[in-house]
Amino acid sequence: MNTRAMVTIYRNEMLRFFRTLTQSFLSPVVSTSLYFVVFGAAIGNQMEAMQGTDYGAFIVPGLVMLSVMTQSISAASFGIYFPKFIRTTYELLSAPISVFEIVCGFVSASVTKALIVGIFILLLAELIVDYRIEYPLYMLAFLLLTSVCFALMGFIIGVWAENFEQLQVIPLMLVTPLVILGGSFYSLSVLPPFWQTVTLFNPVVYLISGFRWTFFGQADVPVIFSLIAFGIIGSSCLAVIWWIFRTGWRLKA
């Protein structure tokens, strides 16, 4: 195994993260913190408790998931799209590296970036709202699984995208709506029965529900379903990536 290549890709990606801290770190942290200020400190006190939890605290897991999912996707998609855009992919394709090693390098860097943002937001939320974490280790595991799954998805988007518009379209038009409508700000129990059923077709619901369970011990759907959702999303993404490198789709002539 070419471990050195994986580490090199990882370090190169992290270097880019630290080179663009305003865009990759400060921007998501500030924008998510504003949700805590508005829905937590400002109007959260006026709202009813959700699943027995103060509203300000209730939205913490959802907002952390929103940040981690979008950051994982954008970091991984940009990570592989940028070399495509500047035509330096020749270097990766002509190097003695396997598919697994290339994906590991990009995905692990994206996961690290997303976790840095997610954990920082979590710590910042502590200053604005009161929340507890019932199962901290499970919480970290869920966070890790989420960022891995969405980084894999981002990698696929980055390979697929042929311009910057395409790079943005899936995160903005699909992932963000799915996360916001997937129970980030409310429990499924507050929805009418018809919309509850419709919402269950949104895979993000299972991820947010499981993550919220690690905080408050309560979930909209059984935790095992959340784990199954991770398994399906992760393995689907891995299968697509394997196919991309096998066929050279959008990478090799």
Place this chain on the structure above:
Amino acid sequence: MEDIVTIKDVRKTYADGFEALKGISLNIKEGEILALLGPNGAGKTTLISAICGIARLSSGSVTVGGFDIISQYRKARSLIGLVPQEIALDPFARVMHAVRFTRGVFGKRKNDAYLEELLKKLSLWDKRSSQLNTLSGGMRRRVMIAKALSHEPRILFLDEPTAGVDVELRRDMWKTVAALKATGVTIILTTHFIEEAEAMADRVGVIMNGRLLLVQEKNQLMQQMGQKELEIQLNEPIATIPSDLVEYGLELINNGRSLVYRYDRNRTRKGIRKLLADVSAAGLVMQDLKTRQSSLEDIFVDLIAAAETRDLA
């Protein structure tokens, strides 16, 4: 010299049905400089891309250093350095980081002493901390070469290394390539500049329409296929070639001031002495004589023209 790259019946057909390589077989010897010549779209870049792993082969096989480029891709690729035609660099990276990155993805242990020596050889050491987007086109091309050499490859592919660079830099690049050859690196270069192949190559391959028309030692090729020209400059211009001289197939140039005689340099009896005697006998006064050997460019143009005629037929 042993073969370091073996290409057997390589074919490449793109998704749109275009057949870029039509069964190319070629052996590249260790330590040589092989120049691949051919017009645009001939298949030179596709061939290099297929060997280096950037394009997929439709059929055929390639070994590099005895390793198959598909089943033993790690060992094969670790021997290769590639400088693509286009300058492709992360504009925000710095020179030293860029070469370290390439060395790293090729799985080589960090060796800044080697990279320092390499950057010094390529006159890049002073620029090691510069961002790549601040460098001139020539400097960036050198960085591309430095990156390709950063993992100490035994084979270097240079795809149009001097495309778009000025004459001075081109000469510099030739010196760099000659220095690399001296260190034992095998060099395969594609070029439009036949002068470049003539100046540097040990062997020349000519590709057209996905086919390899020939591969030969450059000097041998120029000897075998080259012609010589004898220009007879006349004291007074003439309007037509005298009938006594028609058998020589002469050409009248310079507004009738010169006669050109073309002959095969390998022929034992070239007929020059008789021609000169006949020119004098025809009453023409010679002012001066000049000879010229046909260049690789002339040979290349002839080969391409012959191939085009064959394809049309």
